[in-house]
Amino acid sequence: xxxxxxxxxxxxxxxxxxxxxxxxxxxxxxxxxxxxxxxxxxxxxxxxxxxxxxxxxxxxxxxxxxxxxxxxxxxxxxxxxxxxxxxxxxxxxxxxxxxxxxxxxxxxxxxxxxxxxxxxxxxxxxxxxxxxxxxxxxxxxxxxxxxxxxxxxxxxxxxxxxxxxxxxxxxxxxxxxxxxxxxxxxxxxxxxxxxxxxxxxxxxxxxxxxxxxxxxxxxxxxxxxxxxxxxxxxxxxxxxxxxxxxxxxxxxxxxxxxxxxxxxxxxxxxxxxxxxxxxxxxxxxxxxxxxxxxxxxxxxxxxxxxxxxxxxxxxxxxxxxxxxxxxxxxxxxxxxxxxxxxxxxxxxxxxxxxxxxxxxxxxxxxxxxxxxxxxxxxxxxxxxxxxxxxxxxxxxxxxxxxxxxxxxxx
Amino acid sequence: xxxxxxxxxxxxxxxxxxxxxxxxxxxxxxxxxxxxxxxxxxxxxxxxxxxxxxxxxxxxxxxxxxxxxxxxxxxxxxxxxxxxxxxxxxxxxxxxxxxxxxxxxxxxxxxxxxxxxxxxxxxxxxxxxxxxxxxxxxxxxxxxxx
Numbered sequence: 247x248x249x250x251x252x253x254x255x256x257x258x259x260x261x262x263x264x265x266x267x268x269x270x271x272x273x274x275x276x277x278x279x280x281x282x283x284x285x286x287x288x289x290x291x292x293x294x295x296x297x298x299x300x301x302x303x304x305x306x307x308x309x310x311x312x313x314x315x316x317x318x319x320x321x322x323x324x325x326x327x328x329x330x331x332x333x334x335x336x337x338x339x340x341x342x343x344x345x346x347x348x349x350x351x352x353x354x355x356x357x358x359x360x361x362x363x364x365x366x367x368x369x370x371x372x373x374x375x376x377x378x379x380x381x382x383x384x385x386x387x388x389x390x391x392x393x394x395x396x397x398x399x400x401x402x403x404x405x406x407x408x409x410x411x412x413x414x415x416x417x418x419x420x421x422x423x424x425x426x427x428x429x430x431x432x433x434x435x436x437x438x439x440x441x442x443x444x445x446x447x448x449x450x451x452x453x454x455x456x457x458x459x460x461x462x463x464x465x466x467x468x469x470x471x472x473x474x475x476x477x478x479x480x481x482x483x484x485x486x487x488x489x490x491x492x493x494x495x496x497x498x499x500x501x502x503x504x505x506x507x508x509x510x511x512x513x514x515x516x517x518x519x520x521x522x523x524x525x526x527x528x529x530x531x532x533x534x535x536x537x538x539x540x541x542x543x544x545x546x547x548x549x550x551x552x553x554x555x556x557x558x559x560x561x562x563x564x565x566x567x568x569x570x571x572x573x574x575x576x577x578x579x580x581x582x583x584x585x586x587x588x589x590x591x592x593x594x595x596x597x598x599x600x601x602x603x604x605x606x607x608x609x610x611x612x613x614x615x616x617x618x619x620x621x622x623x624x625x626x627x628x629x630x631x632x633x634x635x636x637x638x639x640x641x642x643x644x645x646x647x648x649x650x651x652x653x654x655x656x
Numbered sequence: 657x658x659x660x661x662x663x664x665x666x667x668x669x670x671x672x673x674x675x676x677x678x679x680x681x682x683x684x685x686x687x688x689x690x691x692x693x694x695x696x697x698x699x700x701x702x703x704x705x706x707x708x709x710x711x712x713x714x715x716x717x718x719x720x721x722x723x724x725x726x727x728x729x730x731x732x733x734x735x736x737x738x739x740x741x742x743x744x745x746x747x748x749x750x751x752x753x754x755x756x757x758x759x760x761x762x763x764x765x766x767x768x769x770x771x772x773x774x775x776x777x778x779x780x781x782x783x784x785x786x787x788x789x790x791x792x793x794x795x796x797x798x799x800x801x802x
Contacts, residue, residue: 612758
């Protein structure tokens with residue numbers, strides 16, 4: 247009987263478990279979970295603070311998931327070292343687990359840059375895990391002045407989550423715009439106005455020079471008084487286990503389209519990896535949840551002796567703030583065309599006759615049609631692109647394509 | 657398994673399927689009371705232009721990308737039917753982002769809802785199909801022809 251070990255217990259691990267069980271119903275699966283929780287939807291932590299979900303509904307899989315899939319879960323322990331020769335994982339409690347196939351799904355951790363005086367701040371938090379959210383919840387009250395360092399996806403979702411539970415929120419970022427990893431300057435400006443209208447205050451193109459207790463002295467000379475600090479500058483992939491085992495790592499653990507690392511019998515999946523981005527043809531860390539699941543599933547099938555390839559990953563995000571939905575996908579290269587209406591803004595990026603990427607603000611109906619055009623690199627000469635730019639619609643496809651889509655098993 | 661299929665040549669663009677869907681999922685007994693003077697949020701939508709119209713609802717894909725992408729684990733597939741647990745959905749719209757058919761849209765409350773073939777309401781079979789005046793939507797077994 248094959249012994250499978252998964253280091254990590256997030257979305258990629260669930261994908262891996264379900265992938266293994268697709269191909270092998272007998273093997274033993276051991277899951278090493280540093281967090282003392284059954285798998286939950288990580289991105290839900292801001293919705294938890296916003297009271298849009300609760301601890302019971304945050305479970306990513308039904309109770310009984312591990313039992314039904316024959317998994318043993320070791321909670322509260324960390325994988326410390328991989329012995330690739332002996333095929334074993336040493337845990338931080340001193341125990342050792344042998345494997346025939348290993349999946350590293352260790353995710354990422356918050357990156358906290360060196361900041362002078364940070365040790366003088368008594369209430370400081372990162373915002374990545376459920377325990378982070380619970381600790382933050384415990385520290386805030388209706389009068390708290392909150393400073394969030396980082397105007398990216400994590401910092402701003404945190405801001406939305408706590409807005410109605412605190413006194414004020416100031417967000418600063420070294421970048422000159424919000425959501426700089428997914429929005430261009432014009433779109434960021436639209437979103438920033440909406441966030442400001444909902445009570446957030448911004449200091450952009452600025453960073454903290456010095457913390458002195460409850461005061462942040464900014465490089466610009468500005469001073470911000472705060473009670474609670476949230477550090478959401480960025481994340482780093484947890485690559486060390488594979489690196490120390492002699493595997494190739496860059497910003498993430500390097501994986502191929504079968505999710506194999508450079509070390510035999512070790513696969514990797516999720517936010518800890520650097521894999522193929524079909525929208526650019528290059529490799530990059532694609533730390534998004536759908537990618538984690540699909541990578542994990544692919545790894546799992548292959549660990550169990552299957553032959554599955556995942557080569558259609560693209561960057562994509564669906565994120566909303568205070569009722570305004572934003573969707574983005576692909577790369578923002580080539581010629582940009584814009585569609586504006588009362589309801590929102592759409593930007594499309596076309597290169598070599600193909601849709602390379604898009605940004606949608608406020609108008610997100612049927613956006614998956616656009617996402618598929620990016621993912622599949624459909625030549626836009628095959629569709630009525632001028633029409634579809636305005637309205638995402640299946641009418642732009644040929645009659646034959648539609649017959650397959652809506653008259654066949656897909 | 658039986659799925660909903662579209663014969664676009666027969667679609668009149670009458671939108672009756674949308675009303676039948678909204679009524680079937682309203683839990684009410686009287687259609688006028690359920691829908692009159694209300695904005696409806698059906699799980700099937702008629703698309704089209706001046707040349708052609710057709711109804712789009714969940715394809716219940718063999719390998720559904722929405723299930724794999726849901727950040728809340730709220731979408732699952734059981735016995736071939738893709739279902740959503742609305743009590744888990746937070747309305748992030750990631751399923752809208754990934755569905756290549758444009759088949760999903762949120763309900764009035766911003767929480768996602770989707771076609772579950774009327775197997776979970778009192779109809780027991782798709783109300784859109786039953787009510788279609790021109791058999792432009794059918795509910796039947798078809799072979800995978802791809």
